[in-house]
């Protein structure tokens with residue numbers, strides 16, 4: 001099975017091609033430090049067989065924080081607590097990337113920063129060129145911190161309507177300066193973030209991205225745009241691209257779609273991943289609705305993607321990769337109800353709410 005064959009990202013060897021996609025767990029304290037509960041969960045996921053564990057979205061600056069219990073990557077004093085997490089992963093034989101985010105206009109602060117002010121969100125403040133430079137540099141410092149804390153790589157969050165996606169999308173980027181307007185201009189913020197992060201961590205450290213293939217909203221960022229951006233990222237030296245789609249405003253087509261009841265509804269971003277894979281050399285991951293091992297294997301064999309990534313199935317069954325290896329007919333038992341979010345907000349950590 002290709003799923004269980006080793007693969008590499010930059011110079012990092014991974015034991016298989018099953019990835020835990022970034023998942024906010026709500027298990028960090030108010031400072032952004034991982035709790036013992038998060039460390040236990042990461043141990044379970046690694047012993048459960050995932051080849052790569054991508055952390056929940058971690059804020060590069062305090063004003064980029066969104067949900068409670070999110071991991072912080074904004075201060076050096078967090079490093080000892082973060083090292084406990086990465087050490088636990090490594091002792092269990094795993095590899096972990098840190099997902100870096102600034103939530104931009106979706107941050108839960110009094111006056112969130114965003115590319116443009118928006119009529120529907122009066123409290124949002126349009127970023128000045130100085131704000132842009134400061135956040136670019138916050139991404140670079142956070143990446144260096146993740147490296148120092150023992151993460152095996154980083155993933156820039158370039159999807160799901162957060163700041164990088166806000167710059168890419170004409171719906172949220174109505175700037176008149178060199179950061180807005182044409183696709184080239186809307187990509188400038190991402191370009192600056194990537195270059196600064198790469199300079200901070202060096203050429204041999206995996207720098208990857210979760211890229212939106214489409215906002216799934218009329219007038220938004222579209223696959224044609226994503227193909228151009230993916231090609232650019234590839235030419236700059238990105239080490240892997242995880243292909244997602246949708247934002248919280250995309251109706252039924254949000255990043256975590258519901259009602260994945262049959263194989264026909266599975267792998268709902270795979271066609272986009274395939275299209276992107278055709279224009280890049282970097283390894284491509286597909287995420288979204290993957291539930292059946294045979295389907296996951298077919299995605300790799302057909303060349304739609306090089307890795308399959310999952311979030312919700314691993315909340316319910318952290319040992320799903322091992323289960324698949326033991327029994328290839330075992331379909332994930334997650335029903336995609338998204339009930340896992342609520343305990344993250346109310347009980348200090350996500351969990352599957354099904355019996």
Ligand SMILES: Cc1cc2nc3c(=O)[nH]c(=O)nc-3n(C[C@H](O)[C@H](O)[C@H](O)COP(=O)(O)O)c2cc1C
Pocket residue numbers: 021022023024025055056057099157160210244255256257287288289290309310311312313338340341344350
């Ligand atoms: C509880 C929860 C938290 C999530 N947190 C993140 C996150 O921090 N970063 C991210 O890129 N995606 C996040 N996602 C989206 C998932 O990574 C994934 O893209 C989406 O759920 C579709 O994959 P799935 O069908 O395997 O769940 C989250 C999803 C869930 C259900």
